[in-house]
Amino acid sequence: MSDLLKQLEQQERELVWQRFGHDEAWRLGCLLVELATERALPVAIDIRRGGQQLFHAGLAGSTADNDEWIKRKVRVVQRYGASSYLVGQRLAANGEELDASMGVDPARYAAHGGAFPIRVDGAGIVAVVTVSGLPQADDHALVVEALTRFCQQQ
Template sequence: MNHRSHVSTEDRAAAQSLVAEIEEQERDLVLPRFTHDDAWRLGCLLVELATERALPVAIDVRKGPQQVFHAGLEGSTADNDSWIARKVRVVERFGASSFLVGQRSRARGLEFNEQHELALQEYAAHGGAFPVRVDGVGIVGVVTVSGLPQADDHALVVEGLRAFAGR
């Protein structure tokens, strides 16, 4: 397949800067453990943050393939659930946050779905899904927010994980 660049030079530069920032977040946000109770507490913490700000989001926390927590706040829709599933597939397939995977493609001047020849209806490399990593184990789950612009979805997840990890 011919992967022609569809991303402007300015967007590529911005994406390159974001890639480094997100990679640092992923290195920093590693937990000592992650139980079902932890997944529930992380989900509740994100609901509190979103509710305080009246954010119209859906929040999802998974441990392995199991959905342990899901909440649709006022203003979110069933479409957010579809976005969550598509973002989670990106994390599970590529082992990195959905925002990082998408920005890596943009930094190369490519659109994610074209680059990887993946269906838009199945994979969304947009911000909001973040791998839950446990020290010495690796990725054990995914935490996702959907309903805001992608950078804001990602930022809310990072804020929630930082608060949860006590950082």
């Protein structure tokens, strides 16, 4: 297994919350906006629990296309129970792609970095946080940075 896959799996084991609700979604979203604004990053940020969007921001330079990428990345997390980046990297390591041969429509699913599951201890995945607008490794890294900071504050 590659070092990157090991690192991505470790992130998912470590970034677990004690609780996650509307207040946490707001604070996490604001932290992501702050980080992205400080760096002038042209991203869209989204946090959703089930079918409910709890937070959304489109920063300068982002477009409606970023919102479509968010939807596609979120579907990957919801279907496969792992970050969109981890799913994509696992597939790539096996020489595979997320496509019709796997029973999914690539127009509706994107195994590209940026969507990360929010796990609550004892409850599993309860929400998804997503960033779109940067190269996929950078989208993923920004989400992980914010989650790490936030989890350390709990």
